[in-house]
Amino acid sequence: MNSHFCKVGKRRPTRRKVFSIKxxxxxxxxxxxxxxxxxQTDMSLSDIxxxxxxxxxxxxLSLKKMEAKGLDAAF
Structure with missing residues (x-):
């Protein structure tokens, strides 16, 4: 079997980009x-x-929840 086009084990998963909440x-x-x-023109695209x-x-919402939990420190 020719492994010329085989990418198994050679590809790395992409890292998630970190976005700000804004x-x-x-x-x-x-x-x-x-x-x-x-x-009105393409309902399936609208659903996607x-x-x-x-x-x-x-x-x-999950980022805001995590942010709120991190700010519970007493001053």
């Missing part, structure tokens, strides 16, 4: 606007965009 919120609003604009927006919203 960047994620901006991306969330852009995706929601695009989903709304495409809703809404799903992506939902995932972004969950990530934003």
């Amino acid at each position: 960047e994620l919120e901006d991306k969330y609003t852009r995706v929601m606007e695009e989903a709304y604009n495409v809703e 965009l809404l799903y992506e927006a939902q995932k972004l919203k969950q990530r934003i």
